[in-house]
Amino acid sequence: MTPKRRNRIILIVLMIAGVGIATGFALKAFNENLMFFYQPSQVIAGEAPAGRLIRVGGLVTTGSVQRQPDGLTVQFALTDNIETIRIQYTGILPDLFREGQGIIARGRLGDDRIFIAEEVLAKHDENYMPPEVADALKAAHEKGVSETGAAGTTP
Amino acid sequence: MIPELGHFALILALLMALVLAVFPMVGSLNNTPGWVAVARPAAFGQFTFLLIAFACLVNAFLVNDFSVTYVAQHGNTKLPNIYKVSAVWGAHEGSLLLWAFILGGWTLAVALFARSLPDEMLGRVLSVMGMVSIGFLSFMLFTSNPFARTFPVPTEGRDLNPLLQDFGLAIHPPMLYMGYVGLSVAFSFAIAALIGGKLDTSWARWSRPWTTVAWVFLTIGITLGSWWAYYELGWGGWWFWDPVENASFMPWLVATALIHSLAVTEKRGAFKRWTVLLALLAFSLSLLGTFLVRSGVLTSVHSFAADPARGLYILVFLCIVIGGSLALYAWRAPDVSSGGSFNVLSRETLLLGNNLLLVVITAFILLGTLAPLIYDALGWGKISVGFPWFNTMFIIFTPFLVLLMGLGPLTRWKHHDAADLLRQFRIALLVSICAGVLAALPVFKEGSAYAGLAVMLSVWLVTTLFLSLRRRLSYRRGVAAILKDFSARGSGSYYGMLLAHFGVAVFTIGVTFVTLYDIEKDIRMAPGEEVELAGYTFRFDGVESVPGPNYQADRGTIRVFRQDREITTLTPEKRTYLVQTKPMTEAGIDAGFTRDIYVSLGEALGGGSWSLRLYYKPFVRWIWLGGILIALGGILAAFDKRYRLAVNRKVMASPATPKDKLATQGQT
Numbered sequence: 001m002t003p004k005r006r007n008r009i010i011l012i013v014l015m016i017a018g019v020g021i022a023t024g025f026a027l028k029a030f031n032e033n034l035m036f037f038y039q040p041s042q043v044i045a046g047e048a049p050a051g052r053l054i055r056v057g058g059l060v061t062t063g064s065v066q067r068q069p070d071g072l073t074v075q076f077a078l079t080d081n082i083e084t085i086r087i088q089y090t091g092i093l094p095d096l097f098r099e100g101q102g103i104i105a106r107g108r109l110g111d112d113r114i115f116i117a118e119e120v121l122a123k124h125d126e127n128y129m130p131p132e133v134a135d136a137l138k139a140a141h142e143k144g145v146s147e148t149g150a151a152g153t154t155p
Numbered sequence: 156m157i158p159e160l161g162h163f164a165l166i167l168a169l170l171m172a173l174v175l176a177v178f179p180m181v182g183s184l185n186n187t188p189g190w191v192a193v194a195r196p197a198a199f200g201q202f203t204f205l206l207i208a209f210a211c212l213v214n215a216f217l218v219n220d221f222s223v224t225y226v227a228q229h230g231n232t233k234l235p236n237i238y239k240v241s242a243v244w245g246a247h248e249g250s251l252l253l254w255a256f257i258l259g260g261w262t263l264a265v266a267l268f269a270r271s272l273p274d275e276m277l278g279r280v281l282s283v284m285g286m287v288s289i290g291f292l293s294f295m296l297f298t299s300n301p302f303a304r305t306f307p308v309p310t311e312g313r314d315l316n317p318l319l320q321d322f323g324l325a326i327h328p329p330m331l332y333m334g335y336v337g338l339s340v341a342f343s344f345a346i347a348a349l350i351g352g353k354l355d356t357s358w359a360r361w362s363r364p365w366t367t368v369a370w371v372f373l374t375i376g377i378t379l380g381s382w383w384a385y386y387e388l389g390w391g392g393w394w395f396w397d398p399v400e401n402a403s404f405m406p407w408l409v410a411t412a413l414i415h416s417l418a419v420t421e422k423r424g425a426f427k428r429w430t431v432l433l434a435l436l437a438f439s440l441s442l443l444g445t446f447l448v449r450s451g452v453l454t455s456v457h458s459f460a461a462d463p464a465r466g467l468y469i470l471v472f473l474c475i476v477i478g479g480s481l482a483l484y485a486w487r488a489p490d491v492s493s494g495g496s497f498n499v500l501s502r503e504t505l506l507l508g509n510n511l512l513l514v515v516i517t518a519f520i521l522l523g524t525l526a527p528l529i530y531d532a533l534g535w536g537k538i539s540v541g542f543p544w545f546n547t548m549f550i551i552f553t554p555f556l557v558l559l560m561g562l563g564p565l566t567r568w569k570h571h572d573a574a575d576l577l578r579q580f581r582i583a584l585l586v587s588i589c590a591g592v593l594a595a596l597p598v599f600k601e602g603s604a605y606a607g608l609a610v611m612l613s614v615w616l617v618t619t620l621f622l623s624l625r626r627r628l629s630y631r632r633g634v635a636a637i638l639k640d641f642s643a644r645g646s647g648s649y650y651g652m653l654l655a656h657f658g659v660a661v662f663t664i665g666v667t668f669v670t671l672y673d674i675e676k677d678i679r680m681a682p683g684e685e686v687e688l689a690g691y692t693f694r695f696d697g698v699e700s701v702p703g704p705n706y707q708a709d710r711g712t713i714r715v716f717r718q719d720r721e722i723t724t725l726t727p728e729k730r731t732y733l734v735q736t737k738p739m740t741e742a743g744i745d746a747g748f749t750r751d752i753y754v755s756l757g758e759a760l761g762g763g764s765w766s767l768r769l770y771y772k773p774f775v776r777w778i779w780l781g782g783i784l785i786a787l788g789g790i791l792a793a794f795d796k797r798y799r800l801a802v803n804r805k806v807m808a809s810p811a812t813p814k815d816k817l818a819t820q821g822q823t
Contacts (some may be wrong), residue, residue, distance in 0.1 A: 009542075015507075019511065022552060029547045029548065030544055033541040033547075034538050035539050036536050036538050036542060053541065055539060091677045091768075092677055092755075092757035092758070093757075102692075106541075
């Protein structure tokens with residue numbers, strides 16, 4: 001093997017090893033940082049893990065926003081038109097947060113089934129619905145229709 | 156009538172693009188110079204028609220022609236004129252028109268300025284750009300015509316999204332698009348060279364300044380976007396790893412790899428295939444960016460109402476461009492000769508290492524950005540990737556990047572002796588390690604390992620740049636010789652590199668310090684109340700109602716003191732825009748070289764009290780300062796003297812950069 005070739009092989013091995021190790025770390029971190037999305041009925045059904053960082057989305061129930069005495073902690077209900085969960089958030093809500101609006105909250109499910117949000121996202125276009133929320137509402141709607149349909153056929 | 160004229164001009168532009176795409180290419184393949192010669196006039200014609208179309212849409216906004224659907228949706232009589240113009244690219248149809256217009260502009264620029272190119276090559280380059288143009292113009296005409304009329308004509312427009320009514324965002328999209336679209340020039344050069352089978356150093360020399368200019372625009376666009384997000388969104392963040400931000404960052408990373416790889420190809424004739432691949436990749440990623448922004452498939456601050464038909468069109472277009480160019484690459488690349496050989500320890504290796512790192516980072520950002528789509532498509536559930544992951548991944552790779560950046564400029568091409576290299580670098584190594592350790596110790600603020608690492612890397616970068624400069628100037632004796640060096644051929648590239656790398660050092664400090672040491676407080680305050688944060692006292696003097704041109708604002712007054720000395724009075728606003736009835740937060744910011752004080756209004760909580768968000772942001776300005784320096788470095792490099800022949804006479808006649816003036820004074 002010529003020294004030139006040996007050098008080149010060393011170079012290639014070094015680069016592959018370096019990139020490989022780094023890739024390993026990055027992928028491990030990737031798995032730890034995946035956040036799954038759940039809709040309220042899935043949370044109620046117990047599909048969402050407690051204590052892990054997840055996202056939930058749906059519509060803010062009209063009349064449900066309650067502010068606590070410190071002025072910064074807010075509780076509100078989030079619904080997918082089937083089930084409703086309570087969300088608690090401390091901090092300043094985004095400008096477009098309104099009752100009846102579709103939002104996404106990132107946070108963890110507490111033991112008392114109250115979702116503690118670290119961040120609440122409301123989009124900048126009021127005609128815009130986050131795709132996750134739109135899908136969740138659509139799925140919930142179809143489920144509701146098929147159930148009432150089934151109920152209708154039974155005498 | 157005028158909108159129809161615009162529509163008609165758009166159709167003519169599409170026909171011109173067809174001519175541009177077909178004739179020069181066919182002519183170059185069957186040796187018909189007459190057909191190749193069509194390229195220049197066709198490029199000129201296409202640009203003229205696009206200019207007319209663009210002017211028609213601007214006019215429709217300025218005269219409030221609400222019979223045009225797009226104007227009715229995004230215009231308003233009360234909108235200030237500057238935002239009437241920027242409303243043109245405020246949404247889907249218009250921003251496509253801007254895209255096409257800018258592409259027409261770049262095509263014209265290549266036709267005018269690339270005079271040293273052989274006709275055949277120029278014909279092919281313009282032809283490829285024409286093909287890209289066909290894609291966008293037909294997309295616009297068939298799915299999203301900005302000139303479509305509406306009936307009955309509304310008496311008032313629905314106004315521009317208030318978020319976009321801001322100077323930073325008025326110029327952010329054009330800059331970004333100049334960058335995105337500019338990469339099409341590098342792409343077209345690569346395709347043309349692949350078709351001709353002539354991938355040589357002159358090809359690299361031709362496409363280098365174009366790529367650098369596009370990269371500069373992209374840098375400016377991203378920096379502006381980050382700055383805008385910081386002051387306009389009211390969250391005090393400057394980067395969110397939002398899919399659309401990633402979409403602009405990925406082409407930037409690959410373009411960065413490309414300009415470095417082009418340097419190797421030009422100087423040493425090596426990396427040819429790799430350079431071509433990067434050129435294809437960079438433009439493909441900017442198309443992907445357009446797809447992500449425009450299709451609404453991802454949740455992001457930038458995505459507006461989704462339209463599946465449009466998304467599908469862009470996806471198909473994307474597949475044709477990427478698939479076609481990769482197929483061409485697979486077919487032609489094996490014929491490309493491999494260039495000059497090099498040793499393990501050489502500048503080539505270091506640049507290759509940096510290229511590899513940049514591409515790996517891009518791959519991970521791509522993974523993080525597309526993972527939600529992939530998971531959804533495979534039915535694995537709806538996910539999103541938290542930004543901590545992006546941060547972690549960035550922290551894993553960037554230190555190596557910066558390490559290599561320091562080594563590169565001092566290492567010789569082809570081969571450099573290890574012992575000699577170590578001797579040259581020992582001072583830089585010593586200084587940077589000392590600085591790093593010092594920063595990590597609790598001497599300066601509450602130190603941390605990350606702060607130490609960042610300081611070490613920045614100092615490493617700065618000292619190695621200094622060593623490199625010293626070595627370069629050591630061959631020049633006397634002030635006159637040194638001044639002369641500034642105007643020498645190749646010095647623009649060198650000093651541009653120096654400046655841009657220095658920008659990276661500044662950026663690193665800014666990012667690390669603001670991430671580690673920023674202080675945030677959400678608080679409820681009643682008028683007259685005081686609160687302390689990071690040694691500053693904030694006094695809230697209440698909120699008053701102030702009218703604006705097309706909005707009503709609640710303006711808060713917060714006076715900031717430090718040791719009983721008043722520093723500034725901040726007036727954050729909460730605006731309600733009259734037409735779209737959207738609330739908007741305008742932050743109150745006291746900008747400083749080493750820190751920003753940032754206040755934004757939350758909501759009224761009754762009894763005159765408000766929720767407020769207070770920030771202390773150390774070194775945050777350094778982030779954008781770094782971006783500006785990087786862009787300036789790129790400008791210096793792009794206008795290096797040795798490209799002047801390739802660039803046009805106009806550039807030569809344009810006001811010389813200060814360094815040139817200095818140099819001529821030095822000579823006389």
